[in-house]
Amino acid sequence: MSEILQTRYSWLLAEIAKHDHAYYLDDAPNISDAEYDQLYRELLEIEKLHPTWVSAASPSQKVSGYANEVFSPVIHGTPMLSLNNALTEDEAIAFDKRCHDGLQIPQIEYSCELKFDGLAISILYENGRLTRAATRGDGTTGENVTDNIKTIESIPKQLIGLNIPEKIEVRGEVFMRHDDFYQLNQIQKEVGGKEFANPRNAAAGSLRQLDSKVTASRKLSFFAYGIGELSPKQWLPTGHSQLMDRYQQLGIPVCEERSLASNVDDLMSFFKHIAQKRPSLPFDIDGVVYKINSYTLQNQLGFVSRAPRFAIAHKFPPQEALTTVLAIEVQVGRTGAITPVARLNPVLVGGVTVTNATLHNQDEISRKDVRIGDYVFVRRAGDVIPEIVQVDLNQRPQDTQPYQMPLTCPICNSHIEKLAGEAIARCSGGLFCPAQRKQAIIHFAHRRAMNIDGLGEKIVDKLVDEKIISNPADLYKLQYSLNKLVQLFYVNANDPLKQKKGQDLTEGKQIQNLLIAIESSKSASLAKFIFGLGIRHVGETTAKDLAKSFRNIQTLMNATSEDLLKVRDVGPVVAESITSFMSESHNREVIEQLLASGLNPQELSEAIIESPFQDKTVVITGTLPTMSRDEAKLLLEKYGAKVSSAVSSKTNYLLAGSDAGSKLEKATSLNIPIIDQATMLEMLEGSQVAT
Numbered sequence: 001m002s003e004i005l006q007t008r009y010s011w012l013l014a015e016i017a018k019h020d021h022a023y024y025l026d027d028a029p030n031i032s033d034a035e036y037d038q039l040y041r042e043l044l045e046i047e048k049l050h051p052t053w054v055s056a057a058s059p060s061q062k063v064s065g066y067a068n069e070v071f072s073p074v075i076h077g078t079p080m081l082s083l084n085n086a087l088t089e090d091e092a093i094a095f096d097k098r099c100h101d102g103l104q105i106p107q108i109e110y111s112c113e114l115k116f117d118g119l120a121i122s123i124l125y126e127n128g129r130l131t132r133a134a135t136r137g138d139g140t141t142g143e144n145v146t147d148n149i150k151t152i153e154s155i156p157k158q159l160i161g162l163n164i165p166e167k168i169e170v171r172g173e174v175f176m177r178h179d180d181f182y183q184l185n186q187i188q189k190e191v192g193g194k195e196f197a198n199p200r201n202a203a204a205g206s207l208r209q210l211d212s213k214v215t216a217s218r219k220l221s222f223f224a225y226g227i228g229e230l231s232p233k234q235w236l237p238t239g240h241s242q243l244m245d246r247y248q249q250l251g252i253p254v255c256e257e258r259s260l261a262s263n264v265d266d267l268m269s270f271f272k273h274i275a276q277k278r279p280s281l282p283f284d285i286d287g288v289v290y291k292i293n294s295y296t297l298q299n300q301l302g303f304v305s306r307a308p309r310f311a312i313a314h315k316f317p318p319q320e321a322l323t324t325v326l327a328i329e330v331q332v333g334r335t336g337a338i339t340p341v342a343r344l345n346p347v348l349v350g351g352v353t354v355t356n357a358t359l360h361n362q363d364e365i366s367r368k369d370v371r372i373g374d375y376v377f378v379r380r381a382g383d384v385i386p387e388i389v390q391v392d393l394n395q396r397p398q399d400t401q402p403y404q405m406p407l408t409c410p411i412c413n414s415h416i417e418k419l420a421g422e423a424i425a426r427c428s429g430g431l432f433c434p435a436q437r438k439q440a441i442i443h444f445a446h447r448r449a450m451n452i453d454g455l456g457e458k459i460v461d462k463l464v465d466e467k468i469i470s471n472p473a474d475l476y477k478l479q480y481s482l483n484k485l486v487q488l489f490y491v492n493a494n495d496p497l498k499q500k501k502g503q504d505l506t507e508g509k510q511i512q513n514l515l516i517a518i519e520s521s522k523s524a525s526l527a528k529f530i531f532g533l534g535i536r537h538v539g540e541t542t543a544k545d546l547a548k549s550f551r552n553i554q555t556l557m558n559a560t561s562e563d564l565l566k567v568r569d570v571g572p573v574v575a576e577s578i579t580s581f582m583s584e585s586h587n588r589e590v591i592e593q594l595l596a597s598g599l600n601p602q603e604l605s606e607a608i609i610e611s612p613f614q615d616k617t618v619v620i621t622g623t624l625p626t627m628s629r630d631e632a633k634l635l636l637e638k639y640g641a642k643v644s645s646a647v648s649s650k651t652n653y654l655l656a657g658s659d660a661g662s663k664l665e666k667a668t669s670l671n672i673p674i675i676d677q678a679t680m681l682e683m684l685e686g687s688q689v690a691t
């Protein structure tokens, strides 16, 4: 039992670390906060049972987060801590009880605030002037974001009033209001930039920018809720609430929505009052915070490693609503991944209209048994993509059917496959499916596949969008589309593909180069061709093994599982993936078209007969008259040479073209034979490569 638990514990540590990275460093979480909190809770439960397992590195022992080293570091005078959570009313009541037990006094006054959903910031004022600002980072070391903070309008650069302390570190939250968030995403959409999943990510992503001009262009807001360094110490008022009042007098923004509570009932009514108000607030909050008001009492209770004992965040449960499933549709991603999506009767969840929810995969649909027509609870936990929590079985209409994913791709009709051990189903028409088109062509042209220089993502996007090509075989027909290409490359001056300054537009050099690269790719090896097909699980190494075993593409196309399993390193999953790919007639058609265009990839045996370059080391330098250096390299390698980049005493030949520089000098000084392209070709005459 304990072994299973130990495994689970290690898994949780790794999982939480992974999510912390995505959340704190990349400002792009992959799971909802509610799901994250569940993982964290489970970790705490296990640690309670096995205190000896807990190391200092556990997220329970330290403040989560990182300081990215691209910012200069700021060491916090006093650590910036986290808050413990109460997820239920009972847990909040238990917090109040712990405070009473710890302080042994009959009545405690609490200051109640909102829990803003942004990121913590420390702002230092010296003699009233803003001199430094830093993020929380890992709690001890934060990121210096002074210039960025200065771009936030509501944060005073100079404090006002008569009672300004010599030095004061104001702590609070930077966040983004809903309207500013929608506006930002709208702009991002227009300029093709990254859209943010929620205001928290947008705030963090906007503040943690190296260029403060970017931050300045994003509208951020700020509320203060705490204090760090202070001098003179006597400046501090008696309690937290009084500090907030004083902040207001200094011109520091403080949220109006706060109150004092004198017992646990007051805490609960504050919570309910705010929960009701939440949908109409202009910014996101994920709960409320209760803090013992008196600083003397706060100090008596003190801190645990990562959070104060005198405060707690009472979090809202994830926001849910009930609605009906109108349809279940599948979406096909760029790599063929099939994701079922529930189309919902539009419903407001926490102030946002939800019309779709992801269902992830068939296993998930079956587990939840979501059917078309069902009433379902939809959750939006302040974040990411809405999801279906569960079906309300009491309201299930008669005649509903368990949902089955389609067997063929809704876009291209190829069969949908699900490989053993994978949760995700995929469209098998990799070479043909419009959804996968761009990805397939980009992969085919990749340097390590057919190596078509100049055929990058942007050009592929254009060629496909303009319907000039729709699959890799179309590349070899491009010379027939010259007119269209010229238009595409040169006519629209605003086009990202337009020629760089100084290049001659009329010459058509870019098109010419592309066509040459496509033409030379016809001689790519069988291994590169197989790799270029983009068959799932067939990487470069597997492609090489397959090429060696099958010698030509036709044999591979007709190989059975048994044949495939004989190949080194090919197991059942790879074999299944290949047979499934090759059994899809659409893919076969594209391969046939490729062969018809003059590609005939063959695997040459490695045995070389009679080559003067067999096992010789050659270095290539300068510009050769008719070949590129890469072409010469391939040729030499085919004849058994090892082509290296630096001249040494071990070099057997230097192949030199015009404008050769230091390599030529070095080779001369080492007495290494120097040959030119013509000599190389002469030497190769009469050599043979066995096929």
Ligand SMILES: NC(=O)c1ccc[n+]([C@@H]2O[C@H](COP(=O)([O-])OP(=O)(O)OC[C@H]3O[C@@H](n4cnc5c(N)ncnc54)[C@H](O)[C@@H]3O)[C@@H](O)[C@H]2O)c1
Pocket: 019, 020, 022, 023, 024, 029, 030, 031, 032, 033, 034, 036, 037, 063, 064, 081, 082, 083, 085, 113, 114, 115, 116, 117, 118, 119, 120, 121, 136, 172, 173, 225, 226, 289, 313
């Ligand atoms: N979705 C994910 O993948 C993921 C990953 C990591 C963390 N998280 C989220 O982050 C939380 C943990 O982060 P955390 O350690 O920053 O704790 P926290 O966000 O739960 O609480 C501490 C923070 O609350 C903020 N805060 C807002 N209002 C406040 C107020 N009035 N007074 C004091 N502080 C206030 C401060 O920034 C402070 O640093 C998790 O509970 C989870 O919700 C999510």
Ligand SMILES: [Zn+2]
Pocket: 332, 409, 410, 411, 412, 413, 414, 427, 428, 429, 433, 434, 435
């Ligand atoms: Zn498809």
